[in-house]
Amino acid sequence: MVAAVLFDLDNTLYAPERDLFALIDKRINRYMLEVVAIPRAEVDGLRRHYWKAYGATLQGLIRHYGVDPEDYLDYVHDVDVSTRLQPDPLLCSSLQRLPLRRFVFTNGSRGHAERVLAALGLAESFEEIFDIRIANYQPKPNPDPYHGVLRQLGLAAGHCVMVEDSLANLATAKQLGMTTVLVAQDPEQSAVVDHQVATASQAAQLVTSWL
Structure with missing residues (x-):
């Protein structure tokens, strides 16, 4: 589940x-x-x-x-994210309707993630941010940060869904036993992709439809 x-x-x-x-x-x-x-x-x-x-x-x-x-x-990460990003009400509402624990898992820093979420209007949409520090600055797709996140959550990989734009990062998630959702416009055929959608809001809607 x-x-x-x-x-x-x-x-x-x-x-x-x-x-x-x-x-x-x-x-x-x-x-x-x-x-x-x-x-x-x-x-x-x-x-x-x-x-x-x-x-x-x-x-x-x-x-x-x-x-x-x-x-x-x-x-x-000392950049003005507001020059590139605006609030995304559709994504916000899709996330709020998703009745599961939601987390950000990024190779960036927490500060950068917080600024991005604020610019997108998503500051209250996630329970926690797991950043590059989770495994001593080891990035995805290295397995160490995935294991660090799972330890923090106290969950087995099979109880998690990973939503990503990177096939390499999804490959590790899939190998560990996570359900994988690729966010990409162009169709991608890969054994590491369980589902593909065009946007993060569609990913949230997809997971909601399973429940």
Whole structure:
């Protein structure tokens, strides 16, 4: 029986076309250039390498440059989300009608998540935010943050639904035993996807229809 729904944040609760990550992307590059003093010509290659090896730029910078993860998170998320996001009344009402525990599970920071939720008009829609700190800054799709969330909830994976825009992140959720819902406009054929919808509001409505 489903007891909780875990929603990814960026590009899941709002459409990728909002392009909020473009603002964060610029801040990551600036951090690498100006704070860590990595030569400009090496930044893009290192970011690709760190994403492939560790799942996130932050893990590479921690491991190879000893950066302070809190300093990094504060710096890269220092963007005005209100320039890209507006309240989403449909999503708000769909979430409020979903009679299950609802959580945000993100690779970003809690502060960033709180600002995004406020801009979307969803500040009261979730019980808790699980951020990149849940497993010592290990990002999804690493299994550690998933296990950390499940421990915090006191639930088995089979009682959880994961709503995500990332197939890689859903693959871990599926492997652990969660029901998976992909949020994407284009049809995707994958064994890790149990259901696919176009928007987060449709995901909330779908789960509600099961109850």
